[in-house]
Amino acid sequence: MTTPTSRILCVDDEPHNLNLLEAILSPLGYVVVKAVNGQEALEKIRTERIDICLLDVMMPEMDGFEVCRRIKSDVLYQTIPVIMITAFADTENRIRGIEAGAEDFISNPFNSAEVLARIKMLLKVKSLNDQLQSAYNEVAKLNTDQAVRSAELEVANLEMKASAAELKAANEELEAVNIELEAFNYTVAHDLRNPLNVVSSYCQMIKELYGEKLDEKCLHYIQQAYEGTLRMSQLIEALLNFSRLTHTELKRKSVDLSSMANEVAGELKGNETARRVEVRIAEGMIANGDANLLRVVLVNLLDNAWKYTGIREGGVIEFGAKDLDGNPVYFVRDNGAGFDNAAAERIFVPFQRLPGAEECRGFGIGLATVERIIKRHGGKVWAEGEPGKGATFYFTLEPLTS
Structure with missing residues (x-):
């Protein structure tokens, strides 16, 4: 949060420092919560809403590093940004703070302008993360296969028990709910773009206006923040594309999947020319469907295979069909x-x-996109795999009509 109602936990065993921080923050509308030791700080975090923590390193009984580690090890509170206040300027203690999970550091004695600037930036980043996490949770909850299967079962029960008129009404209601959910997904993702663009623009502006005055470490932090906004933008774009799939009108025609797959494979090889992967594509695979959407299917499946063959020399990818x-x-x-x-x-x-997928790029939307497109084409998609030996993804489409 970046509003004046943000609650800031200040932890220091020196009352003078706590009073000084309160004098800096309170006039700006921030709510200052005080703790004089690590145990009291952890108790405040468990019992009160805290948006950011200013944490002194040198404290008796439990130092700031240990307090930070405990905050970051608790899934309920690990997203709270921690700024460590330290008199140590050496790299070793900075590294200890980073390993403990601290997001930023302030040297003691501290400058009020620096304190406010760092707090505002971390609160803005936390706000964006909170919004994005909320969107993820809503979309994941509304778009699971379990919800779809429950809806299909409900329709099946209605077919057996209800009249034709009741069944029609139920189907119309289900369709309206699906449209409403898709509109919600689209709106959430779309509305996240504006604050994200603000952070991205500020990062670029800081580098352009003050780049020569900043040290390498500061420039590195700004670059990391900027790259983070780019990745978040890519995720939002993927979310929007996923939501659009339901609204896109299918334009069916005869599609040469073999030729299309060769184009996609050529693009993958062109992007990573150093990779040596054998791609085998069967000839003469013609299907009936929307060319643009089927290309999305092949891009996701072939790109998925390309990513996961990166673990070995002599990668082999095969695209074919069986009767x-x-x-x-x-x-x-x-x-x-x-x-x-x-x-x-x-x-x-x-x-x-999947476990281990953290090492590969992506957001976990590609295969969900494939399933949605295949279902819209009246087909099915499923997968088989064996750890360390590979995976096979199968899909069917409505047959070509004469």
């Missing part, structure tokens, strides 16, 4: 990291990522 009762089942297979089949259904849930 099942006279209809093609398409597949993308790789010999990459693989996954446990017990998690096969979970990988299609928005924002869910």
Whole structure:
């Protein structure tokens, strides 16, 4: 939060320092919560709403490093930004603070302008993180397969028990709810762009106006903040694209999946020319569907295979089809990291990522996007994997009509 109602916990065993911080912050409308030792600070955090913590390093019984570690180890409070106040200027103690989880440092004796500037920046970043996390939680809750299956079961029960008129009304109500949820998702993501753009612009402005006056460490922090806004922007864009899939009108036609896959593979190789990955694409795979959306499917599946074959030399990616009762089942297979089949259904849930996926870029939206597009085409998608040996993703589409 960046409003004047922000609550700031000041922790110091010296009453003079606490009074000085209160004199700086209170006139600006901040609510100052005081603690004279680490144990009292942890109790305040558990019992009161705290937006940011100013934490003295040198305290008896429990020093600032230990207090910070305990805050950051608790999932309920680890998002509270911590600014450590220290008389130590050496790198070793700064590193100890970073390892404990501190977001920033202020030298003691401190300058009031510096204190206010650092507090305002961290409160703004916390506000954006809180908004984004809230959006993620809402979208994940509203877009899970479990909710979809529950709705499908409800419709099936209505088909058996209700009249045709009641069933029609239920379907219309379900469709209206889905439209409302999609509109909510779109609005949440869209409204996050403005504050994010403000932070990004300020980072660039600070570098342009004051870059020559700042030391390398300060410039590094500003660059990290700027790169963080870029990643958040990419995530918001992915969220918007995911929401748009429901509203996009399908324009069906004959699509050459083989040619399309070759184009996507060429782009992947062009982006990482040093990678040596063998890509095998079967010829003559023609499908009926929306060319733009099917390209999104191939981009996500082939890019996914490309990422997870990065763990080994001699990566192999294969795109082909096999016959099942006279209809093609398409597949993308790789010999990459693989996954446990017990998690096969979970990988299609928005924002869910497999263990170990932290090492690969992405937000956990790609496979959920694939599933949504395939379902809109009247098909199914599923996956099989084995840890350390690779994964295969299968999908079907409505057959070509004569």
